[in-house]
Amino acid sequence: MESVGTQGSAAGEPGTYAHDVLAVVLRITGVVPSVLLWQRAREPHAGRWSLPGGRLGADEDVEASVRRHLAEKVDLAEVAHVEQLGVYSDPHRGPAPRRVATAFLGLVPTDADPAVPGDTAWHRVDALPTTAFDHGAITRDGVDRLRAKLSYTNIGFALAPAEFTVSELRDLYAAALGHRVSATNLQRVLTRRGVLVPTGETAAPGPAGGRPAAVFRFSEHVLRVTDPFAALRPPGEPG
Amino acid sequence: MESVGTQGSAAGEPGTYAHDVLAVVLRITGVVPSVLLWQRAREPHAGRWSLPGGRLGADEDVEASVRRHLAEKVDLAEVAHVEQLGVYSDPHRGPAPRRVATAFLGLVPTDADPAVPGDTAWHRVDALPTTAFDHGAITRDGVDRLRAKLSYTNIGFALAPAEFTVSELRDLYAAALGHRVSATNLQRVLTRRGVLVPTGETAAPGPAGGRPAAVFRFSEHVLRVTDPFAALRPPGEPG
DNA sequence: ACTGGTTTTCGCCTCGTGGTCGAAAACGTG
DNA sequence: CACGTTTTCGACCACGAGGCGAAAACCAGT
Numbered sequence: 391m392e393s394v395g396t397q398g399s400a401a402g403e404p405g406t407y408a409h410d411v412l413a414v415v416l417r418i419t420g421v422v423p424s425v426l427l428w429q430r431a432r433e434p435h436a437g438r439w440s441l442p443g444g445r446l447g448a449d450e451d452v453e454a455s456v457r458r459h460l461a462e463k464v465d466l467a468e469v470a471h472v473e474q475l476g477v478y479s480d481p482h483r484g485p486a487p488r489r490v491a492t493a494f495l496g497l498v499p500t501d502a503d504p505a506v507p508g509d510t511a512w513h514r515v516d517a518l519p520t521t522a523f524d525h526g527a528i529t530r531d532g533v534d535r536l537r538a539k540l541s542y543t544n545i546g547f548a549l550a551p552a553e554f555t556v557s558e559l560r561d562l563y564a565a566a567l568g569h570r571v572s573a574t575n576l577q578r579v580l581t582r583r584g585v586l587v588p589t590g591e592t593a594a595p596g597p598a599g600g601r602p603a604a605v606f607r608f609s610e611h612v613l614r615v616t617d618p619f620a621a622l623r624p625p626g627e628p629g
Numbered sequence: 630m631e632s633v634g635t636q637g638s639a640a641g642e643p644g645t646y647a648h649d650v651l652a653v654v655l656r657i658t659g660v661v662p663s664v665l666l667w668q669r670a671r672e673p674h675a676g677r678w679s680l681p682g683g684r685l686g687a688d689e690d691v692e693a694s695v696r697r698h699l700a701e702k703v704d705l706a707e708v709a710h711v712e713q714l715g716v717y718s719d720p721h722r723g724p725a726p727r728r729v730a731t732a733f734l735g736l737v738p739t740d741a742d743p744a745v746p747g748d749t750a751w752h753r754v755d756a757l758p759t760t761a762f763d764h765g766a767i768t769r770d771g772v773d774r775l776r777a778k779l780s781y782t783n784i785g786f787a788l789a790p791a792e793f794t795v796s797e798l799r800d801l802y803a804a805a806l807g808h809r810v811s812a813t814n815l816q817r818v819l820t821r822r823g824v825l826v827p828t829g830e831t832a833a834p835g836p837a838g839g840r841p842a843a844v845f846r847f848s849e850h851v852l853r854v855t856d857p858f859a860a861l862r863p864p865g866e867p868g
Numbered sequence: 869a870c871t872g873g874t875t876t877t878c879g880c881c882t883c884g885t886g887g888t889c890g891a892a893a894a895c896g897t898g
Numbered sequence: 899c900a901c902g903t904t905t906t907c908g909a910c911c912a913c914g915a916g917g918c919g920a921a922a923a924c925c926a927g928t
Binding site: 794795796812813816834835837838839840841842843859860861862 | 873874875876877878885886887
């Protein structure tokens with residue numbers, strides 16, 4: 391009873407499709423996140439800005455593939471975190487021949503300012519240019535994912551520099567989340583969850599003076615869920 | 630600079646791959662969830678149990694495709710919820726030719742007992758048979774997803790019958806989560822979030838007597854996140 | 869009827885978490 | 899040394915959730 395596609399892709403066997411990988415690479419720049427885009431040289435959509443990526447190769451899974459393609463646009467060592475976003479497979483998401491894409495979210499810390507090729511640039515997510523295909527919607531999905539994970543994981547490690555003050559981290563979170571964040575609360579929440587540890591050092595005050603700020607760093611640099619979500623935990627376990 | 634796969638798939642154009650869709654269809658049976666599996670008739674892996682699914686067709690996106698294939702194994706009207714799980718693309722996840730798969734999670738309420746074809750059956754997830762390809766791991770991912778969403782969404786609507794008592798719902802949650810659940814707490818949490826509403830009726834007591842239980846139903850039958858995750862909300866908004 | 873067993877329901881308590889506010893600490897400058 | 903600035907910390911409050919036990923509402927026997 392296995393039915394197969396009757397028309398198939400344009401150039402290959404019926405039921406096979408070109409598979410792309412894409413990455414929404416975000417970096418906090420000033421007061422909003424920015425996404426890494428490059429300007430397509432060829433048709434279709436020549437001249438339009440699009441997400442970095444390319445074809446899935448024969449001997450790699452999608453994550454290896456997106457890392458390979460990403461390495462052509464940024465220094466991979468500066469991408470602190472990569473995770474799968476989802477599959478985009480609308481038959482009309484682009485001109486024929488049909489392409490199926492697996493999208494990823496990548497995060498770059500603010501202290502890394504990767505050199506990028508001439509066709510590539512960072513674009514503020516609140517002022518995206520016209521993008522190729524559905525890359526604008528995918529970018530929005532990536533930003534949403536980041537915002538959600540900021541509140542229940544330690545994903546901030548992938549956005550923050552190696553060492554930072556609470557005020558700097560507050561500005562980072564505020565930019566990523568799109569609303570004001572209380573430094574008091576941020577520090578308490580993150581330290582209680584054990585993701586923030588003080589280095590013992592203090593940073594020099596700004597030009598206007600003020601109490602010198604304590605320097606912190608993230609305790610781990612791998613993603614971990616820190617908020618065992620609120621409800622319906624197993625009995626007898628601490629919140 | 631666009632590099633393409635040099636070997637390509639076995640039968641098609643270089644850089645194109647057969648794309649499958651799969652579904653982890655879960656249903657709470659007794660004290661544990663069960664997953665819908667069917668026994669492969671053909672090679673590769675003939676005789677092995679595998680997840681329902683099939684090839685992505687030419688004029689459908691992955692979600693439409695998985696619904697189409699699912700309709701061959703169960704009555705689609707009884708699948709109360711479908712969501713994307715992720716992409717499985719390890720080049721060696723099965724014998725050549727290579728296949729890329731998008732997996733979905735599907736949920737069937739306990740009061741629907743769909744008739745299934747002769748090659749298809751429900752299997753307890755705590756005693757899975759040897760499965761084809763990586764379908765065992767995908768099933769575990771599906772169960773994990775369900776467990777996570779039970780605590781911060783109203784996804785129970787897709788597992789529960791149309792009407793039920795709190796005790797029945799408690800058993801359902803306990804089976805899905807794999808640990809005991811307090812009926813008191815479950816009712817309070819779900820009613821406070823507005824996902825549980827009383828019908829006003831009461832159910833007949835069991836053979837051993839006891840106070841008749843109030844009958845409830847889910848207020849909505851579409852997925853909604855009910856727990857605005859704990860930390861770092863915008864200022865001035867209610868918890 | 870009354871008693872005992874059973875199941876459900878509800879109220880009360882505690883605890884942990886997060887939001888808010890204001891005071892105190894620690895710096896610069898005039 | 900007073901003043902502005904920035905950071906830090908403690909106090910307070912609200913709320914959500916887990917735990918527990920009493921009360922409610924039923925059945926079966928005596």
